[in-house]
Amino acid sequence: xxxxxxxxxxxxxxxxxxxxxxxxxxxxxxxxxxxxxxxxxxxxxxxxxxxxxxxxxxxxxxxxxxxxxxxxxxxxxxxxxxxxxxxxxxxxxxxxxxxxxxxxxxxxxxxxxxxxxxxxxxxxxxxxxxxxxxxxxxxxxxxxxxxxxxxxxxxxxxxxxxxxxxxxxxxxxxxxxxxxxxxxxxxxxxxxxxxxxxxxxxxxxxxxxxxxxxxxxxxxxxxxxxxxxxxxxxxxxxxxxxxxxxxxxxxxxxxxxxxxxxxxxxxxxxxxxxxxxxxxxxxxxxxxxxxxxxxxxxxxxxxxxxxxxxxxxxxxxxxxxxxxxxxxxxxxxxxxxxxxxxxxxxxxxxxxxxxxxxxxxxxxxxxxxxxxxxxxxxxxxxxxxxxxxxxxxxxxxxxxxxxxxxxxxxxxxxxxxx
Numbered sequence: 001x002x003x004x005x006x007x008x009x010x011x012x013x014x015x016x017x018x019x020x021x022x023x024x025x026x027x028x029x030x031x032x033x034x035x036x037x038x039x040x041x042x043x044x045x046x047x048x049x050x051x052x053x054x055x056x057x058x059x060x061x062x063x064x065x066x067x068x069x070x071x072x073x074x075x076x077x078x079x080x081x082x083x084x085x086x087x088x089x090x091x092x093x094x095x096x097x098x099x100x101x102x103x104x105x106x107x108x109x110x111x112x113x114x115x116x117x118x119x120x121x122x123x124x125x126x127x128x129x130x131x132x133x134x135x136x137x138x139x140x141x142x143x144x145x146x147x148x149x150x151x152x153x154x155x156x157x158x159x160x161x162x163x164x165x166x167x168x169x170x171x172x173x174x175x176x177x178x179x180x181x182x183x184x185x186x187x188x189x190x191x192x193x194x195x196x197x198x199x200x201x202x203x204x205x206x207x208x209x210x211x212x213x214x215x216x217x218x219x220x221x222x223x224x225x226x227x228x229x230x231x232x233x234x235x236x237x238x239x240x241x242x243x244x245x246x247x248x249x250x251x252x253x254x255x256x257x258x259x260x261x262x263x264x265x266x267x268x269x270x271x272x273x274x275x276x277x278x279x280x281x282x283x284x285x286x287x288x289x290x291x292x293x294x295x296x297x298x299x300x301x302x303x304x305x306x307x308x309x310x311x312x313x314x315x316x317x318x319x320x321x322x323x324x325x326x327x328x329x330x331x332x333x334x335x336x337x338x339x340x341x342x343x344x345x346x347x348x349x350x351x352x353x354x355x356x357x358x359x360x361x362x363x364x365x366x367x368x369x370x371x372x373x374x375x376x377x378x379x380x381x382x383x384x385x386x387x388x389x390x391x392x393x394x395x396x397x398x399x400x401x402x403x404x405x406x407x408x409x410x411x412x413x414x415x416x417x418x
Contacts (some may be wrong), residue, residue: 014253025187049280053290054139054161057176061213064294069301072115072344075289076179078164079107080156085185103183105156105164107249113302119183119309119342120302123172124246124252126317127153128326131171136163151326156181171329172338178298179286186282187231188224193278194265196223199230200413202360207418217416227252230414231289238357240413243314243327245356250312250405251412257310258408285349306409311347313337314355333400340397351401357415365411 060073082103116306128151135146136159144158155167165176182190191197198221200370211233213226222230231249238244265271289295316333320326340347353359400404406412 017301018103021087022258023034042336043283049285049290049292050287051281052284052346053287054284054286055163056165056176056179056286058169058177059286059288060177060285064291064297066293066296067300069113069297070081070115073113073178073298074174074176075111075113075298076161076168076176077107077109077111078105078156078179078181080181080183080185081105082105082183085222103156104153105181106153108152108164108168110172110176110179112281112341113145113298114341116344117309118305119311119344119346120305121311121347122250123313123315123337124250124314125152125168125171126246126327127151128242128247130318130320130326130328131155133158133163134166134170136160136166138163138316141391146229161286165286166256167277172334174338174341178287178289178294180289181284182282184228187228189278189282191223192226192274193401194256194271196221197227197252197259198222198251199255200362200364200411201416202362203237203363203412203416203418205418206230206414206416208233210235214418215416236414236416236418238359238417240417241356241358243317243360244354244356244415246314246354247412248414249360250314250354251414253312254310254410254412255407256408258307285356308407308409309346310408311349311405313347313349313399313403316400316402330400330402333402336397336400337403340399341399345397346394348398349403349407351404353404353410353412355402355404355407359406360415362411364415 003185036238080103080291104127106127110123110125110129112121112123113119114121127327131152132148133144133146133150133155136144136155138144138159144163155164159166161179161181163179165179169176198219200213201217201220203217208212211229213229213233214237232243232245233248234240234245236306237248259265265275316330316337317327318329318330353361
């Protein structure tokens with residue numbers, strides 16, 4: 001068995017650079033679902049979306065329509081660590097530290113949606129993953145000449161959201177027609193708009209002074225700065241790694257998906273309108289997403305996807321032989337993953353929920369009875385308490401064991417090490 005990459009244990013130069021991570025979790029769902037529910041209200045905010053929008057090379061040619069999006073598509077969600085006005089007041093001197101100038105894309109999630117049948121797969125990329133970054137032009141007209149090797153989280157500084165999209169596309173071979181960016185302060189605003197999310201704290205609880213939290217084990221509703229702290233915590237979960245933190249963030253995203261599709265949100269017009277307003281005011285979208293009809297179209301496309309077909313995985317990595325603080329792509333394992341997505345195969349998770357121990361199974365979650373309406377032909381019935389075993393099942397691809405992850409119907413808890 002290979003030891004976990006040592007990059008997880010490094011001491012960052014600045015606590016601020018430890019990243020937000022929450023932003024992608026909130027925006028990935030909000031962009032493609034919640035705004036659309038209040039679609040007519042969002043019309044009044046179209047101009048704000050368009051003012052913030054940026055172009056993408058792979059933007060769709062066909063115009064949006066109030067019908068299901070017929071093709072497979074991908075949405076890139078980027079979370080930046082910029083010190084905006086909302087968090088500056090809370091974090092004080094850290095926001096005036098010159099070391100924290102600029103913004104890095106510490107969160108990078110690719111939401112892939114297949115067609116017929118619909119499946120949703122969210123791939124998280126470690127921020128210190130060493131990748132090639134192409135030539136990029138920033139908003140101010142400055143040109144970054146590209147590099148064969150750099151940390152993933154430097155690509156936003158090199159050329160904004162389009163540069164991150166080109167970097168992820170080059171790494172994965174996936175076309176990215178839609179993208180959105182949110183920041184620290186955006187996370188606070190969006191999480192408050194839905195009244196917070198209930199998460200599960202397991203193990204010995206979370207004790208992480210760097211994130212500013214000391215929480216006992218048990219269920220906890222997090223909102224505002226607490227949500228931000230929960231999703232930033234690194235040393236409080238698993239082996240204290242950035243990779244363990246990804247598993248913890250995926251717990252949050254799974255529970256957020258469940259809440260956004262619950263009656264608590266969908267049957268409350270005030271919550272929906274507030275969420276639409278907040279989301280539109282807290283994202284930097286691609287030009288392809290700066291249209292309420294397009295957002296409604298994507299939301300309509302996702303509305304009936306069963307929880308058993310929402311899969312959250314981490315991009316597979318190997319230790320960087322040149323720097324123990326970094327990781328490099330495991331291209332062979334990644335090829336299996338993206339070949340499966342391209343062929344719209346059902347995914348079977350053979351590894352752990354999080355290879356670096358960020359989460360554990362929720363012991364209080366009941367195992368659901370098989371749902372005959374959810375699985376497609378040849379797909380095993382979902383089991384929320386364990387990773388599915390699809391050995392020999394037609395139409396199912398077993399992912400390599402280092403592609404860690406969970407399904408949306410698999411309840412997990414933070415593996416607190418406090």
